[in-house]
Amino acid sequence: YSGGPEGTRDRSAAPRSRKPSIGAQSDGEPDANEWVEVSTARSFLFSASDVGRSFRVEVEAVKHDGSHLFGPRLMKTEPVLSAPPPAPKRPLLAAKDAGAGGGVRFRMLTYNILAEIYATQQMYPYCDFWALNWNYRVVNLIRELKDAAADIMCLQEVQADHYEKHLKPQLSDAGFDSLFKQKTREDMGGKGKIDGCATFWRRTKFRLAEHYGIEFNEPARNQAQAEAESDDQEREMLNRLLKDNVAQILVLEVLNRVPRQHRTHASSICVVNTHLYSAANCPDVKLWQCNHLVAELEQLAVGHISGRDLPLMICGDFNSLPGSGVHNLLSERAISDEHPDFAEDQAHILPHAQDMTHSLDLESVYGSMNGGVEPPFTNYTTGFRGTLDYMWYTPNHIRPLAIAAIPDEEELLQNGPGMPNPQYSSDHFMLCADMQLGGNLVGGGVGVPGVGASTLSADPPPFQSSSSPPNAFATPFVSPSKPQRR
Numbered sequence: 001y002s003g004g005p006e007g008t009r010d011r012s013a014a015p016r017s018r019k020p021s022i023g024a025q026s027d028g029e030p031d032a033n034e035w036v037e038v039s040t041a042r043s044f045l046f047s048a049s050d051v052g053r054s055f056r057v058e059v060e061a062v063k064h065d066g067s068h069l070f071g072p073r074l075m076k077t078e079p080v081l082s083a084p085p086p087a088p089k090r091p092l093l094a095a096k097d098a099g100a101g102g103g104v105r106f107r108m109l110t111y112n113i114l115a116e117i118y119a120t121q122q123m124y125p126y127c128d129f130w131a132l133n134w135n136y137r138v139v140n141l142i143r144e145l146k147d148a149a150a151d152i153m154c155l156q157e158v159q160a161d162h163y164e165k166h167l168k169p170q171l172s173d174a175g176f177d178s179l180f181k182q183k184t185r186e187d188m189g190g191k192g193k194i195d196g197c198a199t200f201w202r203r204t205k206f207r208l209a210e211h212y213g214i215e216f217n218e219p220a221r222n223q224a225q226a227e228a229e230s231d232d233q234e235r236e237m238l239n240r241l242l243k244d245n246v247a248q249i250l251v252l253e254v255l256n257r258v259p260r261q262h263r264t265h266a267s268s269i270c271v272v273n274t275h276l277y278s279a280a281n282c283p284d285v286k287l288w289q290c291n292h293l294v295a296e297l298e299q300l301a302v303g304h305i306s307g308r309d310l311p312l313m314i315c316g317d318f319n320s321l322p323g324s325g326v327h328n329l330l331s332e333r334a335i336s337d338e339h340p341d342f343a344e345d346q347a348h349i350l351p352h353a354q355d356m357t358h359s360l361d362l363e364s365v366y367g368s369m370n371g372g373v374e375p376p377f378t379n380y381t382t383g384f385r386g387t388l389d390y391m392w393y394t395p396n397h398i399r400p401l402a403i404a405a406i407p408d409e410e411e412l413l414q415n416g417p418g419m420p421n422p423q424y425s426s427d428h429f430m431l432c433a434d435m436q437l438g439g440n441l442v443g444g445g446v447g448v449p450g451v452g453a454s455t456l457s458a459d460p461p462p463f464q465s466s467s468s469p470p471n472a473f474a475t476p477f478v479s480p481s482k483p484q485r486r
Contacts, residue, residue: 111153119134254437272297
């Protein structure tokens with residue numbers, strides 16, 4: 001390394017053994033123009049004592065017998081930067097009676113983690129290039145996921161190669177089993193360079209009983225072939241509908257000591273993880289995908305068609321604002337034929353409004369905990385700010401006990417003009433909630449403001465699952481067009 005400016009090093013850090021180079025000062029501290037050899041190993045890990053130092057890598061090629069082949073080749077780095085602190089802990093807003101009600105209690109999150117293939121300087125020019133680098137962001141993201149101490153995690157924009165190399169092994173070591181469903185298009189520039197959805201569950205609390213995958217391209221082709229009256233119309237419908245999005249449907253069985261013959265539906269939960277199409281000018285496509293999703297759920301898990309009434313949670317990035325056709329269809333089980341999203345259906349892909357109904361009784365976790373109002377945003381960039389991510393549940397089986405608050409704008413803007421930034425490594429916020437499955441589902445509303453700056457429950461904090469790590473959130477525990485990503 002070469003010496004940095006005075007005050008840039010953490011002098012409290014323990015020094016490492018360093019071999020002085022020719023010309024180094026006798027006190028072991030080189031001036032800014034001198035170099036000190038620190039390692040001849042194949043890898044080198046920076047420490048706090050290296051902050052502010054520039055490093056030079058010298059590589060020489062040799063033959064098998066050790067004789068010189070060519071080199072050395074030199075590369076110099078910019079000064080080493082100190083790692084930013086983790087994002088502030090998020091306060092939890094708890095229901096007044098969160099400590100009562102019995103049932104099975106679990107923590108669940110949904111999170112669009114921003115795939116590397118979309119994290120470009122062109123898309124996010126305000127974010128430093130090193131903070132966009134996947135090797136930097138993955139450390140923050142996995143730390144955030146582990147700190148959340150969830151029992152079920154629904155992730156979107158998970159890149160296939162990163163799932164296999166980083167997320168799956170590291171979260172498996174933390175106690176999670178998982179499934180991955182990639183989008184149905186070709187890789188972007190290399191093997192594994194394609195994103196999808198990944199769902200993780202704590203293996204000491206849940207067991208996978210069933211799983212299904214939805215590829216929206218398949219029913220799109222079936223519909224175009226069945227309804228198109230000409231080749232041109234079929235091509236038009238396919239061009240509008242083939243967007244490669246997918247969904248996962250999992251039935252997780254709660255691990256407990258109740259004998260199997262005495263278990264009820266409250267012993268299992270159906271978890272859905274999806275990522276709908278992103279383009280702001282295609283609300284008809286998102287509505288079509290959402291309508292197909294609920295129809296599949298009625299056949300597989302909930303409703304008179306399936307003959308089952310499983311507790312249900314639907315999570316993901318729906319790329320749809322409150323008041324959109326997607327939001328109305330999920331929250332109201334129907335949509336008006338005067339909704340503006342129908343005006344975008346130039347390719348005639350949508351059924352009539354009276355045929356777009358379903359039997360799923362769904363409520364938004366964050367909306368129900370905030371008087372029916374969704375958060376002001378779950379996605380925040382310099383070009384877009386709005387709520388795109390949701391957690392939906394069936395209130396006759398499940399109730400929310402607490403939610404992790406979304407940081408306010410003042411706090412967010414301390415780290416940059418938008419997300420991602422050095423502290424928040426995605427352009428989306430994680431949504432996280434404590435939920436109750438079965439038991440007494442009559443809730444008492446959201447707690448009143450408590451001590452300090454956080455909004456806290458007036459009653460004791462919500463449960464801590466015996467199979468989960470300690471609560472990582474603060475305890476005790478609310479536009480213009482979005483840039484297009486596929």
